[in-house]
Amino acid sequence: SSGINAEYGDVKVFNPRAQSNEKLTYEDQEDKKNKAYLHRVLEVEKATFIPLVMATTGVLGPDFTRFVQQLSAKKAKKTGHTYEECIRYLRVRLQFSMVRSITCSLRGYRGTGRKNREDSSTDLYHVYKLLCVACFFTCPRLTCQ
Numbered sequence: 794s795s796g797i798n799a800e801y802g803d804v805k806v807f808n809p810r811a812q813s814n815e816k817l818t819y820e821d822q823e824d825k826k827n828k829a830y831l832h833r834v835l836e837v838e839k840a841t842f843i844p845l846v847m848a849t850t851g852v853l854g855p856d857f858t859r860f861v862q863q864l865s866a867k868k869a870k871k872t873g874h875t876y877e878e879c880i881r882y883l884r885v886r887l888q889f890s891m892v893r894s895i896t897c898s899l900r901g902y903r904g905t906g907r908k909n910r911e912d913s914s915t916d917l918y919h920v921y922k923l924l925c926v927a928c929f930f931t932c933p934r935l936t937c938q
Contacts, residue, residue, distance in 0.1 A: 794824040798840075798841070799838065799839075799840035799841070800840060800841045800843060800859070801830070801838065801840055801841070801842050802843040802844070802845045803829075803830055803840070803842075803844060803845065804824055804845040804847065804851075805822055805826060805844065805845070805846050805847070806848070806849060806894065807822055807846070807847075807848060807849070808848070809848045809849070809850065809852075809912075814901070819846050819848075819852075819854035819855060819919070820854070820855065822844070822854060823844040823846050823854055823856055823924050825844075826844030826846065827842070827844055830842055830844075831844070843856055843860050844856050844857075845857045845858075845860065847887070847891070849891070849895065851887075851888055851891055853887075861880065861883050861884065861887070862880065862885045864883060865879040865880035865883055866879075868883075901937070908915045
C-alpha cells in the first residue's frame with residue numbers, strides 16, 4: 794500500500810416526482826449505486842466509493858451530503874476560509890451545475906456556432922447568467938481550485 798487514499802464517486806441525478814421513482818428513497822438510489830460499483834472499486838481499485846445521489850430538486854442524498862461537508866472542512870483548513878463560506882460555495886456550485894444540466898436537457902446542447910437565439914430557451918439562458926453573476930457577488934473571495 795502506497796498510502797494513497799483514492800476515492801471514486803458516481804453521480805446520479807434523479808427526479809423524485811417521476812412515477813418510476815415514486816417509492817424510492819435516496820438510500821435506495823445509493824444502494825443501487827453501491828451494488829453496481831462498490832465491490833469492483835474496493836477489490837480491484839483498492840479505493841473507497843461514494844454514491845453521489847442528487848434529486849432534480851437540488852436535495853442531496855446522505856452520502857453526498859457527508860462528502861460535501863468533509864470536502865468543505867478540508868477546503869476551509871487548506872485555504873483559511875471559514876467552513877460556512879466553503880460549504881456555501883460548494884452548494885452553490887452544485888446548484889449551478891444542476892441548473893446547467895437541466896437547461897441543457899430542456900433545450901439541447903448548442904455550441905458556439907449557434908446563430909438563432911430567438912427561441913424559448915433564451916429566457917433560461919438569461920436566468921442562468923443572472924444566477925452566475927449573483928453567485929460571484931455572494932462570495933467573491935472563493936475560487937474553484
